[in-house]
Amino acid sequence: MVEKFWFEKARDFLKVAKESKEKYPWLSCFASQQSVELTIKGILMKVNEVTHF
Known part of the structure; x- marks a missing residue:
């Protein structure tokens, strides 16, 4: 159940990131592709931590 929660968060x-980019193109300078990838990596690492007890 916990991993499902994290995957839904991701x-x-x-x-939200995609919609924000479409609505506010200037946001893309702040929310670069790299930061999105880092956030996803962080969430996936959290999933691994939680599921590999």
Whole structure:
């Protein structure tokens, strides 16, 4: 159940990031592709931590 929660968080984050980029193009200078990838990596690392007890 916990990993499902984190994957939903990642999916929601990506959806919001995509919508924000479309609505506010100037945001893309702040929210670069790299920071999105780092956030996803962070969420996936958290999933691994939680699921490999």
